[in-house]
Amino acid sequence: FEIIIKELNAMQPTILSGYAFALKKLAEAQRANKLAIKPGILQSGGEPLSTEDKKYIQETFDAPMVNVYASSEHLIMGIGSDALGGMYLMEDNIYFELKHTKTYSTNLFNYTLPLIRYEMSDHLEVMSDTTHQMPFTKIKEIIGRNEYVPIFLNDNGEEDFISPILLVELYIKHLTKFQIHLIDKHNFIFRAHLEPKLSPVTKTKTIKKIDQHLQKILQEKKMHTVKYTIEIVDRLWVDPKTGKFRLITR
Numbered sequence: 001f002e003i004i005i006k007e008l009n010a011m012q013p014t015i016l017s018g019y020a021f022a023l024k025k026l027a028e029a030q031r032a033n034k035l036a037i038k039p040g041i042l043q044s045g046g047e048p049l050s051t052e053d054k055k056y057i058q059e060t061f062d063a064p065m066v067n068v069y070a071s072s073e074h075l076i077m078g079i080g081s082d083a084l085g086g087m088y089l090m091e092d093n094i095y096f097e098l099k100h101t102k103t104y105s106t107n108l109f110n111y112t113l114p115l116i117r118y119e120m121s122d123h124l125e126v127m128s129d130t131t132h133q134m135p136f137t138k139i140k141e142i143i144g145r146n147e148y149v150p151i152f153l154n155d156n157g158e159e160d161f162i163s164p165i166l167l168v169e170l171y172i173k174h175l176t177k178f179q180i181h182l183i184d185k186h187n188f189i190f191r192a193h194l195e196p197k198l199s200p201v202t203k204t205k206t207i208k209k210i211d212q213h214l215q216k217i218l219q220e221k222k223m224h225t226v227k228y229t230i231e232i233v234d235r236l237w238v239d240p241k242t243g244k245f246r247l248i249t250r
Helices: 002-011 020-031 051-061 164-168 200-220
Strands: 015-018 041-044 065-071 075-081 086-089 094-098 103-107 118-120 151-153 159-161 175-182 187-194 227-232
Touching (some): 015 020, 020 051, 051 065
Antiparallel strands (some): 094 103, 103 118
């Protein structure tokens, strides 16, 4: 985290974008006079942004916040801001079906791998639109989504997070699938599913590579006190409620 602050101070970005949790931590650093930047625009995405955190971050940097509603499956799904008075769904790209506890989405652009009535555990609440700044459905910016971001304590005893992008892009030969199970802010389990019929030597080498990758991530985040267990499993199950696979559980 100290490296991020140092590089941001040197860079002096005009646009600051990140997860809501990360933006909140940067705002705290700004108020503590560790960070000294003046971005003109703030952008939050990847996880829900609460009204309190949004107000705190905007007041800290004295800049407007653009809240992006996105997913790995559809990329940008909605855009919100105070100026818009809510969030507009990008219905020129995606067809939405809003239900009480979930949302079905059908993309209109992915011809290679179409997603039709794709179920997402997102609760979207429609709001009245008196300004009609965009010709789309307007929803409240607070989006209920049942996902987890791995947050641990670093060497300074401060909360920090590991970007899910780092985990999604983790590739190790012979590792077919994996799942992170969060125990607390000091411990997690890495559940690994390996290719079948690996020789004992290959299996040992693969587990060693997994261990090396995890160590590298934790070292870069200065989380040397965080402990983990690599658990080899025969199968990783999908969430019985949603029918979707969870990368991170707790």
